[in-house]
Amino acid sequence: MTKVMLVINPSSGKGSGKEIQEDLEEALGKSYDEVETRMTEGAGDAKNWAKEAADDQYDGVVVVGGDGTVNEGITGLAEAENKIPFGFIPLGTANDLARALGINLDPKIAAKELADFTTRKIDIAKINDAYFCNVAAIGAIPSAVMETSSEEKSKFGFFAYVRDSMRALFKDKEHTYELVFDNDELIEISTKVIIVALTNSVGSVENMIQDATPDDGLLHVMALKEENLLTELPNLIHELNGGYISEANNMVTYNVKHVSISVKDDDEAEVKANIDGEVGPALPIDIEVLPSFLDVMVPNHKTE
Known part of the structure; x- marks a missing residue:
């Protein structure tokens, strides 16, 4: 049984994360047996849950939100001992990592494209005790x-x-x-x-x-x-x-x-x-x- 955690920031992108939840769950269901969806309620949720997913040996974590939420997800994985694949749907203003990786800036299209994905390695950086991806x-x-x-x-x-x-x-x-x-x-x-x-x-x-x-x-x-x-x-x-x-x-x-x-x-x-x-x-x-x-x-x- 394979399992992915889907973390959605409901306040990002004027609430568009909620609108694509069903599309995302369907798309991720093509690659994973189980999709566990969580809605953030405050700062730190995406970071803590991404770390939890890695530590509990989920097979992947996908974050939906702006640049700050994406950073939280990556920070959580950086702090975990176990490494798992990371996905994200960009709902921010700049969305620079998505631009660099060729991820569609239309969240509906990006969600559907997760039905058929591959992975590629990227660099991140450590700044004092924090991390950044862009x-x-x-x-x-x-x-x-x-x-x-x-x-x-x-x-x-x-x-x-x-x-x-x-x-x-x-x-x-x-x-x-x-x-x-x-x-x-x-x-x-x-x-x-x-x-x-x-x-x-x-x-x-x-x-x-x-x-x-x-x-x-x-x-x-x-x-x-x-x-x-x-x-x-x-x-x-x-x-x-x-x-x-x-x-x-x-x-x-x-x-x-x-x-x-x-x-x-x-x-x-x-x-x-x-x-x-x-x-x-x-x-x-x-x-x-x-x-x-x-x-x-x-x-x-x-x-x-």
């Missing part, structure tokens, strides 16, 4: 994104992030950071944003990092290096229209396996990281990639 972001822009209300995200979608990000670029001050990479290379940079990503898609921008893949075993570290917005913005807009942001003249990019980041400002202001769209730990932080850590369910698109 991005850790530091600075004014991530801080603004963290303050974007759920109501605004539901009403305006990705444009709510764009609006708040642009406000942050013009309004907020930059910090000076010290970054130490795997080979003990040390750099100091004054910037408004640092991104540590695992895939090519960040903030639903799929051309963020050239050549980045979910299983390349690397952290892709990016930072804005220009202070003059009149210099920054035209270049970034140009890259958004077809190039890669990581290749823009005003970006500095490093591909590493480990990075430590600390704030070097005289006022020692507290700066927090944003991990997969949620508030993360305050700096200093230590990030390492965990290569090919997780088996993720993806559509089995057979070629004719």
Whole structure:
């Protein structure tokens, strides 16, 4: 007898998780003898239940929700001793991991495609005592994104992030950071944003990092290096229209396996990281990639 746990966040995606519950149970029933469905009621449920599923030797766990719920599921599996396949239906605003893995952003289609899936390994990363599967972001822009209300995200979608990000670029001050990479290379940079990503898609921008893949075993570290917005913005807009942001003249990019980041400002202001769209730990932080850590369910698109 094979068994899968289905964890649905009923508040994500304007309640669309409940709407696809029946489709999901039917689709998963093609691969598993038993589908156990649970509805989250609060923060931590998806994390605890994913860990429980692994520890109790279920044959898989599928999480339905936004980026934060997906992160919880992956964190639960990261903390478990036993490893089991992980599936997810994206109901968030950015859905970057889904974009990188070719999972359909229409939840009804994504649910039905789980009737015939294969698995592929992906990297995740550990940041202090937490984990992320897509991005850790530091600075004014991530801080603004963290303050974007759920109501605004539901009403305006990705444009709510764009609006708040642009406000942050013009309004907020930059910090000076010290970054130490795997080979003990040390750099100091004054910037408004640092991104540590695992895939090519960040903030639903799929051309963020050239050549980045979910299983390349690397952290892709990016930072804005220009202070003059009149210099920054035209270049970034140009890259958004077809190039890669990581290749823009005003970006500095490093591909590493480990990075430590600390704030070097005289006022020692507290700066927090944003991990997969949620508030993360305050700096200093230590990030390492965990290569090919997780088996993720993806559509089995057979070629004719």
